[in-house]
Amino acid sequence: MNTKSSYEPVIGLEVHAQLQTRSKAFCGCSTEFGGEPNTNVCPVCLGMPGTLPVLNINLVEFIARMGLASGCSIAPKSVFARKNYFYPDLPKGYQISQYEEPICGPGGVEIDLDEDRRKTIGITRIHMEEDAGKSIHDIDVDTLVDLNRCGVPLIEIVSEPDIRSPHEAYLYLSRIRQILTYLGICDGNMEEGSLRCDANVSVRPMGSTTLGTKTEVKNMNSFRNVERALEFEINRQIALIEDGGTVIQQTLLWDANQNVAVAMRSKEEAHDYRYFPDPDLVPVLVDEESIARIRKALPELPAPRRDRFVKELGLPRYDADVLTAEKEIADYFEASLNALPADARKRKENAKAVSNWVMTDVLRVVAEKKTPIAEFPVPPPHLAAMLGLIHDGTISGKIAKDVFEEMLATREHPKVVVERKGLVQISDVAAIEKIVESVIASNTPQVEKYVGGNEKVFAFFVGETMRMTKGKANPGIVNDVLRKKLSARKR
Amino acid sequence: MAITIKDVEHVASLARLSFNDGEKKKLATELNDILKYVEHINSLDTSAVEPLSHVIELSNVFRADGLRPSISREEALKNAPAATEKFFKVPKVINER
Numbered sequence: 001m002n003t004k005s006s007y008e009p010v011i012g013l014e015v016h017a018q019l020q021t022r023s024k025a026f027c028g029c030s031t032e033f034g035g036e037p038n039t040n041v042c043p044v045c046l047g048m049p050g051t052l053p054v055l056n057i058n059l060v061e062f063i064a065r066m067g068l069a070s071g072c073s074i075a076p077k078s079v080f081a082r083k084n085y086f087y088p089d090l091p092k093g094y095q096i097s098q099y100e101e102p103i104c105g106p107g108g109v110e111i112d113l114d115e116d117r118r119k120t121i122g123i124t125r126i127h128m129e130e131d132a133g134k135s136i137h138d139i140d141v142d143t144l145v146d147l148n149r150c151g152v153p154l155i156e157i158v159s160e161p162d163i164r165s166p167h168e169a170y171l172y173l174s175r176i177r178q179i180l181t182y183l184g185i186c187d188g189n190m191e192e193g194s195l196r197c198d199a200n201v202s203v204r205p206m207g208s209t210t211l212g213t214k215t216e217v218k219n220m221n222s223f224r225n226v227e228r229a230l231e232f233e234i235n236r237q238i239a240l241i242e243d244g245g246t247v248i249q250q251t252l253l254w255d256a257n258q259n260v261a262v263a264m265r266s267k268e269e270a271h272d273y274r275y276f277p278d279p280d281l282v283p284v285l286v287d288e289e290s291i292a293r294i295r296k297a298l299p300e301l302p303a304p305r306r307d308r309f310v311k312e313l314g315l316p317r318y319d320a321d322v323l324t325a326e327k328e329i330a331d332y333f334e335a336s337l338n339a340l341p342a343d344a345r346k347r348k349e350n351a352k353a354v355s356n357w358v359m360t361d362v363l364r365v366v367a368e369k370k371t372p373i374a375e376f377p378v379p380p381p382h383l384a385a386m387l388g389l390i391h392d393g394t395i396s397g398k399i400a401k402d403v404f405e406e407m408l409a410t411r412e413h414p415k416v417v418v419e420r421k422g423l424v425q426i427s428d429v430a431a432i433e434k435i436v437e438s439v440i441a442s443n444t445p446q447v448e449k450y451v452g453g454n455e456k457v458f459a460f461f462v463g464e465t466m467r468m469t470k471g472k473a474n475p476g477i478v479n480d481v482l483r484k485k486l487s488a489r490k491r
Numbered sequence: 492m493a494i495t496i497k498d499v500e501h502v503a504s505l506a507r508l509s510f511n512d513g514e515k516k517k518l519a520t521e522l523n524d525i526l527k528y529v530e531h532i533n534s535l536d537t538s539a540v541e542p543l544s545h546v547i548e549l550s551n552v553f554r555a556d557g558l559r560p561s562i563s564r565e566e567a568l569k570n571a572p573a574a575t576e577k578f579f580k581v582p583k584v585i586n587e588r
Contacts, residue, residue, distance in 0.1 A: 021556050023557060028560075029561045030558055030561070036564070038567050038579070041561055041562065057556060058556040060553070140575065140578075142581060143580070144577075144578035145580070277545065282547070282551070283551075284550065
């Protein structure tokens with residue numbers, strides 16, 4: 001019997017996303033990543049007595065975008081609260097967060113289990129808070145503290161316990177990241193900590209509707225680690241229960257090097273945060289007009305855009321998924337398609353042609369060179385112009401690959417490349433006939449084979465003709481001419 | 492609800508404070524007096540009163556998302572009990588949050 005399949009994991013995720021504001025949440029210090037330690041600090045974020053925080057308007061603007069994009073209600077009134085605990089990277093002794101009155105209420109996002117099955121993961125709430133500083137334990141015998149991150153704005157997105165497998169957790173996290181980056185409010189970089197994720201995990205017998213005791217897993221700093229850590233913790237809980245033990249509520253830290261989740265020393269008081277409304281920050285009121293304005297300005301979101309690519313452009317689902325994974329890629333694809341002449345861009349085979357070039361050639365180079373697509377050496381109008389040259393027969397699809405390489409290197413327009421390198425396709429039938437005749441004349445043994453009924457040598461003649469023309473002969477015409485000339489030999 | 496010595500110890504440890512037995516007893520009495528005083532409010536019907544989180548009638552105080560100069564690192568570290576050239580320095584803590 002497979003014991004694992006007789007249990008059902010129940011997972012909820014808490015995602016922290018760093019907002020891409022220029023300045024911190026409550027003071028004018030820079031949020032820039034990787035600055036010299038303790039240089040982006042001021043009396044406010046250092047928690048000096050007598051200072052007062054003033055809320056950065058973009059926190060409200062950005063979190064409202066995320067709330068609306070994930071189907072949440074926006075509270076007309078929300079309040080900041082103090083979460084009290086002592087830790088050296090939190091100089092005030094409390095973190096400014098939201099507790100009883102968060103700005104975004106219940107909502108949900110859809111994940112794709114496969115091509116046909118979709119599932120909604122509920123969102124309990126989204127609230128604003130500030131980041132703490134960074135403690136470094138391994139440089140000195142003492143702990144060193146860098147407070148640059150202190151006060152950097154975060155949003156915390158709390159999901160319902162609707163996730164049923166590590167893979168679903170991965171899909172949910174990917175979708176959250178995708179929406180955040182589409183909205184332009186978070187760079188989504190897990191390795192740099194702009195996106196962080198904690199998980200609440202429990203297991204229960206399949207079919208049961210009551211929840212098991214949950215543990216909290218932290219420190220999963222990549223998408224892969226989230227899946228692996230959840231897998232580990234689910235298996236640990238099942239094994240524990242199978243051995244007659246009980247799961248105790250505790251917090252575990254994922255150790256990516258050892259592939260294990262280790263329990264933090266349990267402290268009864270660790271979760272006694274004594275939240276209370278922060279008297280230094282006044283309530284945030286959001287009116288219907290602001291909500292309507294923000295909703296209207298939302299970009300097309302990843303899932304609807306993917307569906308539109310399939311429905312209106314006739315792209316295969318796979319293409320649409322790849323192209324809409326990142327907003328910048330989808331924008332590049334659409335800009336290229338829209339740079340085609342008006343009649344051409346409506347034809348589905350052209351959308352597919354653009355898709356093929358973007359998916360294989362453009363994305364390959366983007367991945368290799370790690371260049372942001374905004375700085376890609378071949379801008380959309382150039383890619384469209386190159387497809388135009390293929391379409392009107394100026395170059396073949398094969399030559400286009402060389403043209404593309406040259407465009408990458410020089411950033412030139414394809415027409416300039418084609419002229420400068422003399423890559424124009426030979427479509428002159430008389431010229432091709434002449435070359436074909438010389439190929440036939442100098443390969444008598446192969447001609448005899450062909451005449452004798454060996455069709456396979458035909459490819460040899462095509463190859464030879466292309467070689468003689470350095471690949472520039474129009475392949476269609478070469479085929480026709482060869483067919484005609486060789487058949488004449490048969491008679 | 493009466494405050495016990497145990498409650499005093501709990502709150503004291505959350506605040507990183509330590510008291511001797513006499514002080515704990517005194518604090519328990521004082522805290523109970525305060526709670527008794529506050530309990531008067533419970534004798535009023537507040538069902539129609541909206542909870543108040545702030546006493547000043549202000550809302551939506553914002554600043555634009557602009558940069559202001561930070562202070563120098565030297566200045567930031569000046570009052571710290573212990574520091575290196577670049578960092579605040581505290582006794583070793585293991586990351587257990």
